Amino acid sequence: MTHPIDMFARALTFHPDGAVEAAERRMDADSGGWQVAAFHVETDADVHADHWEMHPAAEEAVCCLSGGIRVHFRPEEPGGEEETVALPAGGAVIVPRGRWHRLELDGPSDIMSITLRRGTRLERRDGT
Template sequence: MNTSPIDMFALGIHLGDDGTVLAGERRMTGDSGGWTVAAFHVETDEDVHADHWEMHPQADEAVCVLSGGARLYLRQENPEREEEAVTLTAGTAFVVPRGRWHRLELDGPSDLMSITLRRGTRLERRLG
């Protein structure tokens, strides 16, 4: 058993389908064999790919703000409708439904945590 703490800003926690919990490389896409818990220190909108929409087809995603603040935008199915915005402050979270396109913009430097099943994650450049 390893008794060293895990640096959550350097590694992700992978929750295996078989009940294992392992620290490993943080990946925004791909299949880690289960759910991923990842923490991020972010400074600018570029750090959260604000110019891209993201979607997780296999699972919901919990987006948690540990410190700072962010706005989470949900893309509407009808492109003529305006994006739906959710304001997140320190200590709050939002559950993005499975298959829903979303993106983030920061209110300033922040610490975020994401919990999702990354299998099949897609990114799409935001137009406009």
């Protein structure tokens, strides 16, 4: 029997063999396929705004479903400035493979992330 899936509680993993699985959301999980996850977020702490994140295995699509978010990209060269992409509801940005990025909220928002999580790394912004 088929059951509805709460996308704010679970993630969908699309496997190379064509199978789709609903499972627990984990930021660092190597689920063996592309993960689609939706999040209802209220504060910057909900999106670990104090950390940079990087996905070495694939690009990531970050989608703002409601509210508004800002995606910040760490400078690629020492001494460079962060790049920022503002996403209103319905907006998306593709984060290049291996590019350090972080999110900040304009207010409560619903967001969706699509990527291969294999090897995902987090690094505190303050370097500790």
